[in-house]
Amino acid sequence: MPDLTGRCACGAVTFSVEAPKTYGACHCEMCRRWTGGVWMGVVCESEPEVTGPLKVWKSTRIASRGFCPDCGSSVWHRPRRAKFPTLGQGLFDDQAGWTMTREIMAEDRPDHYAFGTGAKSFTGWGTLWAVVTGRLPK
């Protein structure tokens, strides 16, 4: 049963989903351009129930990204072979009690920002896949 809710900036796209209150930050160039900053992804434990005009962009051969066509909010990233998408952490209504558990594509992080949360840093795309498939904790 979905237990967390969220929405895009304008409210046209809403979702409810089962998800842990943990997330990873991705420093890759694609995520930086797509979000205008840093993508912080929550690996879902159910298929999100989405309402509204969500649009999907096939960003690479192996993944697609969902966004709100009205306000442009980055909503989800979905590796083609993943069971469920990762949803943007900043979209969730309840912002209490979350933990950043990993930073991925750390080698791509520009040197003008850093989080300092104590989250483990990983390099390469394999990290995302390891999280999605359960070999690394969410």
Ligand SMILES: [Zn+2]
């Ligand atoms: Zn919107």
Ligand SMILES: [Zn+2]
């Ligand atoms: Zn990325």
